[in-house]
Amino acid sequence: MRLGSLPSMTRRVGLLGGTFDPPHLGHLVVAECARVELGLDEVRLLVAGDPYQKSTTSSSAHRVAMVRAAVAEDVHLSVDARELDREGPTYTADTLEALSAEEPDTEWYFVLGEDAAAGLSTWHRVEEAFARATFVVVTRPGDQAPDDTLLPAAIVHLEIPQLEVSSTQLRERFAAGRATRYLVPPAVDSYVRSNDLYLSRDGDRG
Numbered sequence: 001m002r003l004g005s006l007p008s009m010t011r012r013v014g015l016l017g018g019t020f021d022p023p024h025l026g027h028l029v030v031a032e033c034a035r036v037e038l039g040l041d042e043v044r045l046l047v048a049g050d051p052y053q054k055s056t057t058s059s060s061a062h063r064v065a066m067v068r069a070a071v072a073e074d075v076h077l078s079v080d081a082r083e084l085d086r087e088g089p090t091y092t093a094d095t096l097e098a099l100s101a102e103e104p105d106t107e108w109y110f111v112l113g114e115d116a117a118a119g120l121s122t123w124h125r126v127e128e129a130f131a132r133a134t135f136v137v138v139t140r141p142g143d144q145a146p147d148d149t150l151l152p153a154a155i156v157h158l159e160i161p162q163l164e165v166s167s168t169q170l171r172e173r174f175a176a177g178r179a180t181r182y183l184v185p186p187a188v189d190s191y192v193r194s195n196d197l198y199l200s201r202d203g204d205r206g
C-alpha cells in the first residue's frame with residue numbers, strides 16, 4: 001500500500017475538565033454520550049488543579065484517585081492529571097496548547113455542561129482555547145443554554161439524558177450520611193467512605 005493511500009491517522013479526543021470532587025454518574029454519562037455521539041476515539045477526564053474560578057474541598061491527590069477509580073473499568077475513558085503539576089491557577093488555554101504540541105495530529109473536543117459554558121466568556125485567553133478545540137456544550141438540568149453570541153460559531157450542542165446530580169449535592173449527602181450508592185460509581189463510594197471524605201462541612205483537605 002502506498003503511504004498516500006493510508007487511512008487518516010487523526011484521532012478525535014474528548015476532554016472533560018472538572019474538579020471531580022467527587023466524580024459522579026453525571027460526569028460518566030457526559031463522557032460516554034460525547035464519545036459515542038461525536039464519534040470520538042476516547043475521552044480524557046482532565047482533573048483541575050487549582051481552578052482559578054472555583055475552590056475545591058478535597059486535595060488533588062484524593063480527586064485524582066477518585067477519578068482513576070471511576071474510569072478504571074472503561075477502556076475508552078482515562079485520566080489526565082497534568083494540571084495538578086502546574087503551579088498557580090489552571091488555564092484551559094495552556095493545557096490545550098501543551099496537548100496540541102504533544103499530539104499535533106489529534107482533533108480536540110472540549111466538553112462542558114451548560115453551567116460551565118455560561119462562564120466561558122470570562123475564561124482567560126478563551127479565544128486561544130476556541131482555536132485549538134471544538135467546544136461541546138451538553139445540556140444539564142437546571143441550567144439554560146448559554147448565550148450563543150458569546151460562543152464561537154463552531155460550538156456543538158449535545159442533548160444528553162438529564163441527570164440531576166452534582167458534586168455539591170454529593171458532598172452534602174456524604175456529610176449528612178444520606179444515600180449515595182448508584183449516584184457515584186461503586187469504587188468512588190468506597191473510596192470516599194474509607195478515606196472519611198466530606199465528613200466535615202467546612203471542608204476536608206486531606
Ligand code: ATP
Nearest residue numbers: 017018019020026112113116140163165166167168
Ligand atoms: P460542583 O457541584 O462541585 O460544582 P459539578 O457536579 O458541576 O461540581 P464538575 O467537576 O465541576 O462537577 O463538572 C465537570 C464538568 O461536568 C462541567 O463541565 C459540568 O458542567 C459537567 N457536569 C457535571 N455534572 C453534570 C450533569 N449532571 N449533567 C451534565 N453535565 C454535568
